[in-house]
Amino acid sequence: MRNPSVRNISFYLAAALIFSMMVYNVFYHLGTFPMSSWDEARHGVNAYEMLRHGNLIVNTYLGHPDYWNLKPPVSYWAIMIGYKLVGMNALGLRLMSGICATLTAVAIALFVKKRFGSMAAIVSLLALSTSTQYLLNHCARTGDADSLFVFFFTLSILSLLASRRQTRWLYAAGLACSLAFLTKSWHAGNILLIMVLYFLITRQWESGRWRAWWRAALTFVVPVLAWAFARYHYDGFRFFKQMIGYDLLLRSTRPIEGHIGDEAYYGVILVHFFFWWLALLVGIMVISYMQGVRLLAFEGADHRRKEDVIGILLWICVPLLMFTIAKTKIRWYILPVYPPLCLLIGICASQLWRKGTWGARGLLLAGLLFVASFYETNIQHYIHHPKPNFELALLQQTAQMPVHGYELFMYHPLHEKGRWPQNAVLTAELANDLKPRHGGLKTFLHTSRSLLLVKKAWFSKQLEHKYHLSVLASNRWGYILEKHA
Known part of the structure; x- marks a missing residue:
């Protein structure tokens, strides 16, 4: 067996290499790509005008309150910080999106390293660093709200999973969920539903931590109410009526603005952007089954890892199900499922590597190199060839x-x-x-x-x-x- 210090050095070297690739993928030529109208430019105008008018609460467009972009202000604040740090330009517009994407990768790697080991962390980081939709489409490399939202979504669920060991993480989960709501509004309902289902499935009412859960609820409610009170001070209930009537009820019950799709819509999106990673996951499952390796079975002292896996599976399934039920279909709605999908790939790959034969390890290594190289080639082609406007x-x-x-x-x-x-x-x-x-x-x-x-x-x-x-x-x-x- 290798010395633990050697294993740690190997892990940190591999993690540093992959993280460097992630940073390069996110930030190279970030300020040279033309700004997109949907929805990057809208957020950029809102943030610019809020900064110019000195109003941190009411987002405006062409000088008038914006009742089309019905989001709370945290994503605008993030863009304003970028403008202040690097200037009124495309880099300033996207800076915080890029930073949040890299912080999401760090959070994923640290969590998986602690819970499931070095191999799982490396593979999870590699998968996220080469996820083309997450990096290139309405998220890490754009000024949209999604990268910030995915960051808070990720922090909230990871904190929820950590709370089974230390209760104080439950308060972090509530606060991160609140910030997610203040970033992308009703989309944060997925986090609340995951929390409720996780509470029920893991039978947490038996733990007697009701007081902790109520305090966590307060960490969610108080920031949201503070913003709602501040917004009401400016235009009463008008913004909230639009926010509920149009952005929640109308989007959920009928396809608006031409965003149509059937029940297979998000499956097609995942296949389009993430096919080879999904194929690798299926391949790992097939090889494991053939060799009698139980991928997600954790015995004895590892019983809490089962609860982590339950949380990860809910993290994938709930958004996919809820947005499939909703009538308005937009491809970037499912961006929050990429971190848990990468987590699942990393965990399964780690289990096969640990329990499988040398032949299985060879196939796994070849698959990882092929998939990562394939998507990294696509990413490099994209970031080196910005289309001028x-x-x-x-x-x-x-x-x-x-x-x-x-x-x-x-x-x-x-x-x-x-x-x-x-x-x-x-x-x-x-x-x-x-x-x-x-x-x-x-x-x-x-x-x-x-x-x-x-x-x-x-x-x-x-x-x-x-x-x-x-x-x-x-x-x-x-x-x-x-x-x-």
């Missing part, structure tokens, strides 16, 4: 120009009002506090301190001369025009 690049050219705070209009010969994409709104605001407005050419001509955004297809010298305009900036997408002094 020339409209946003044109708006960014105004950053160093003396047009701070100007009103910005869009010209379109067929649609005089000019619809602003959300990512264009955010880019304009971050570039030079430009204020996108509706009204088109006519309103622009009668507004002082204003600019006109014109797509190349709609620009002509006749337009420029007829209205006495001059070109302030241009690129292959179009022009920004200003009136002659």
Whole structure:
């Protein structure tokens, strides 16, 4: 047998290598990718305007209270911190998402190392570090609320599992659940349901810890009520009516905004983004069955690990079931299931490695190398080839120009009002506090301190001369025009 100190050194070296890869996957070129309209830019505008107006409670869009993005303010606060730390830019928008994704990986690795050993921790970390949807789609590398939400979701469930050994972790679980609610609203209901089911299945009413559970409930309720009281101070029940009627009841009972799907929707999403990791998990189960290895059986002193496994399985199944029942289907709703799926893969791989034959170990090692290499290759291709958005690049050219705070209009010969994409709104605001407005050419001509955004297809010298305009900036997408002094 190897010396324990040698095993520890090997673990920390492997963990450091994989964690370095995770950090690279998350942060490389993080600030160079164009901002997306759904929902990254919306969150970015909310956070920018809250910061500019000095209001930490009410999120606004184009200067008005936002009753479409019906989320409590914690995700906006995270973006505001990023803006303050690294500037009003795409990196600032995404900084805290990246940090929370890496902290989630750390939390997973530390928990699994303590409960299930070094091998399980390494495999879990490797799987999460190469999970393409978790890293690239609406989560770790974007300014959406999901990375922060998954972080709090993960902390809450890990704390719940740790509370079976030390009661104080139950209070951490309640507080993390509260922060998850204050990040992504009703999605945190999955955490509460997991807690209730875990309480019932593990028969915790027999432990006599009712007082601890009530205190944990208070750690959840008090922060939520504090925010609700502060929000009510600004606009009464209007935000809450929308939050309940639209964001909870309507989304749950009918498909809205074109987000449709059947009962297999999330299964298809998992197969699309996570197929080879799932295939490896199935392969581990098949080989273990053939060799008589009981993967999730823990005897004697390990009986509490069974409860950990129950919690992990609930963590996977509850969100998948609840979002399958809900009528509105959106692919990133199931992002919270990636950490527990990676946990399960790590635990099963560890058990096979410990109890299986040398041949089984060889197959497992080959499978791990193949799957991790396959997804890491896809990730590297993505992060090294950002797709440019020339409209946003044109708006960014105004950053160093003396047009701070100007009103910005869009010209379109067929649609005089000019619809602003959300990512264009955010880019304009971050570039030079430009204020996108509706009204088109006519309103622009009668507004002082204003600019006109014109797509190349709609620009002509006749337009420029007829209205006495001059070109302030241009690129292959179009022009920004200003009136002659």
